[in-house]
Amino acid sequence: MCVGQSIHELLTPVALIDEDVMATNIKVAQEYFDRIGRNFRPHIKTHKIPALASAQLAAGAKGINCQKISEAEVFADAGFSDILITFNMLGRARLDRLKLLNTRTDLKVVADNSVVVDGLSQAFQDTQMLKVLVECDTGAGRNGVQTPAEAFELANRIANAPGLRFQGLMTYPKPSSEAAVEVFFSETLALLAEAGIDCPVVSHGGSPSLYDSDLVPSATEHRAGTYIFNDRSMVRAGMCDFDDCAMHVLATVVSRPTETRAVLDAGSKALTSDLLGFVDHGLLIDYPDASIAALSEEHAVVDLSRSARKPEIGERVRIIPNHTCVVSNLFDRLVFHRDGVVTRIEPVAARGQVV
Amino acid sequence: MCVGQSIHELLTPVALIDEDVMATNIKVAQEYFDRIGRNFRPHIKTHKIPALASAQLAAGAKGINCQKISEAEVFADAGFSDILITFNMLGRARLDRLKLLNTRTDLKVVADNSVVVDGLSQAFQDTQMLKVLVECDTGAGRNGVQTPAEAFELANRIANAPGLRFQGLMTYPKPSSEAAVEVFFSETLALLAEAGIDCPVVSHGGSPSLYDSDLVPSATEHRAGTYIFNDRSMVRAGMCDFDDCAMHVLATVVSRPTETRAVLDAGSKALTSDLLGFVDHGLLIDYPDASIAALSEEHAVVDLSRSARKPEIGERVRIIPNHTCVVSNLFDRLVFHRDGVVTRIEPVAARGQVV
The missing domain is CATH 3.20.20.10 (Alanine racemase)
Structure with missing residues (x-):
């Protein structure tokens, strides 16, 4: 990158x-x-x-x-x-x-x-x-x-x-x-x-x-x-709109095993398991009626049963995480962009500092 | 170390x-x-x-x-x-x-x-x-x-x-x-x-x-x-006993705000929020009747109301995590020991590798 x-x-x-x-x-x-x-x-x-x-x-x-x-x-x-x-x-x-x-x-x-x-x-x-x-x-x-x-x-x-x-x-x-x-x-x-x-x-x-x-x-x-950065929990708290969320996790649809199921390549190692009171694991901006129903470490299982539009294999989707702070701690680098063009890549210098 | x-x-x-x-x-x-x-x-x-x-x-x-x-x-x-x-x-x-x-x-x-x-x-x-x-x-x-x-x-x-x-x-x-x-x-x-x-x-x-x-x-x-390593979920699955769990997260009691509350310095940045069907966030080996009721990033809030014995501020406690794999991904190094003496310190070489 x-x-x-x-x-x-x-x-x-x-x-x-x-x-x-x-x-x-x-x-x-x-x-x-x-x-x-x-x-x-x-x-x-x-x-x-x-x-x-x-x-x-x-x-x-x-x-x-x-x-x-x-x-x-x-x-x-x-x-x-x-x-x-x-x-x-x-x-x-x-x-x-x-x-x-x-x-x-x-x-x-x-x-x-x-x-x-x-x-x-x-x-x-x-x-x-x-x-x-x-x-x-x-x-x-x-x-x-x-x-x-x-x-x-x-x-x-x-x-x-x-x-x-x-x-x-x-x-x-x-x-x-x-x-x-x-x-x-x-x-x-x-x-x-x-x-x-x-x-x-x-x-x-x-x-x-x-x-x-x-x-x-x-x-x-x-x-x-x-x-x-803001996140889904901040929107729910009435502090901002989805347009004010600076962090998106970009993921790819890697599988569509059934008509109502998609699987993304962003699991709990990208999004964490923090629910913060939500029942699912982040908002799919482009498919707001879909629900990230389950995470394992490298997979997100998306329930498409309420989404009239359904993403295809290979399609990239944007996720607003439930909780932005914990996502930063999982990545070695955050990628900054303006209108989709990378402006800088910043190492997450204090990532993993727990003591 | x-x-x-x-x-x-x-x-x-x-x-x-x-x-x-x-x-x-x-x-x-x-x-x-x-x-x-x-x-x-x-x-x-x-x-x-x-x-x-x-x-x-x-x-x-x-x-x-x-x-x-x-x-x-x-x-x-x-x-x-x-x-x-x-x-x-x-x-x-x-x-x-x-x-x-x-x-x-x-x-x-x-x-x-x-x-x-x-x-x-x-x-x-x-x-x-x-x-x-x-x-x-x-x-x-x-x-x-x-x-x-x-x-x-x-x-x-x-x-x-x-x-x-x-x-x-x-x-x-x-x-x-x-x-x-x-x-x-x-x-x-x-x-x-x-x-x-x-x-x-x-x-x-x-x-x-x-x-x-x-x-x-x-x-x-x-x-x-x-x-x-095994973990709490493997014990529940009947695959091992707690004595077979090789990974412990060692934490310190940093606060005892009330008679029934302790706070540890291990939060979701050490244990993750993975519940795997449990209602709390890991087992305190030395206080099995206590419950890690809530995590924020750097704090674990422990409910001591059912625990006759209660830990003191400064005491170190051992936690068997719900899910061991996700814990490894949060630490830059795992510390190995035999009978409490450090034998080696291994960098978690593939930590954070999500793509």
Whole structure:
């Protein structure tokens, strides 16, 4: 594959990114945050590509969000400085790497429990101070302290821990839960203010709630990843149209065993098994009444029983994935194009970085 | 990470392979096929590592099975010759690569339709002959001709196509469908015999049906991948015990937000979202009453409500994945150990090879 080639000549399956759709997604989201006067911190998990994070910063984003230290190291190597890692850091080997990273970037991490805070404090007490935010579970049911009282208690522990600086609050919210997030944040902020603990950052997040971020007035920044490409789940959430989905997985019909069955060469190794509540595995743009009923690793079985038009063997079809972030993690390269002509091929630099 | 290190010092998540369990799995399966007098062709999709395929061949396997041409190229580069690619090959760029591969290996491919056969014939008519098997759908509902009559018709087309040699029949069966497979194969073989068409290979497959391969007497070879590591789905299928599962994903408890919730640092980027009919995302060996209720990319949310014992923050836990093959595809390296001491670190050479 090379620049200038038609996407129709590429071997399938291939993950394609429409340059213009992506550029518009970056621009529109940043304009929203500029308008409401809030910092925006894109999550790199969706693309894992430094050049794309650079475009997000060039548009006005404040810094980047990573989930794992290995991802942050890739982006630090690429020259990024303002990095928030939204994950509890545990274990000597990881903390040693964190100390190195903290010497060369403006690093922030989160913690939701005293074991993590005490480990960080022990590791950083004799070196450059580390900024730590308290992760709050405002309803999503994943990591996070459960109440404003717990958030205050942990913030206080961080503020008093050698080697650490309390930097603020952070949540990854349940979609459409802005009111609950605001209650959690504002109650915690009141407790902190009463105790005289400064709270520079209040970090809200999520692509599904991106354009409702103004409903959380306590927040000072927003983190989001998926919005740069968008996907079927974002369309369902009402955040965009199918035309705003920059990522298509291009696949080929390799078999038509029966009148109502087609098989594509894109399986779970191209699309993942993430359903995100859907009953099938992505939208066939050109055959919207067909359903990707089952995936194995290299095959997608398509049910054509409700589709009046039926694709032929050898035909290429475009798929909007249920979840774009996990697709990027499966490909060594994403192929960018404008009007079907390849513009660039970007290695997915932080692909597979799980530690 | 390095040889001689304890697995307890490794950063998590990490995919571990127990050397002795794997060696036993290789040996026991090969002994079964030796006993029933059938060729065995391991599918490399489960490990994607040449050194492991070499161990399978050393035990007595006849050749290897790949699913995509890019995988086959990796194994050809590593010196493997007897390769069956069980996928329909379409498109000029792919067929050009197939022609090159056919000059340096004893290559076989499959086809289940005339478009594929005609494309292969056109590509190979002026070069070294390609061996082609007919893929049969014996009930799994994926690729394959639907009836023995269709299988015969396509075999006949291959036998008469310039550049191609009809090499046999192949199926990826539905589990526990040996009787139906035997009917399909024997009826097709009768039609071929009547027409005087030689059928050197009859290839049956699947790890769930591995030890029932003798119930398909028409078959001359069996293909299987998962058996080398085994996984939770293989235990459910009655093919092995949990002690026979060579792959564990080692993860760390990073949060205990509530009394009944733990969060691990192994999400869908380590375990995939493959459920394979399970309601949760893998078995916690040390906490069998706990349930990995939800995955996001980097988090596993564990429901501890039925588990009397509950893990602490910082504790390491071992997970037997639902589906081992897809886990190998997510890691750049698999870490091998004996009694918890690292024996070798193997790059997953054919990881991410989707075309």
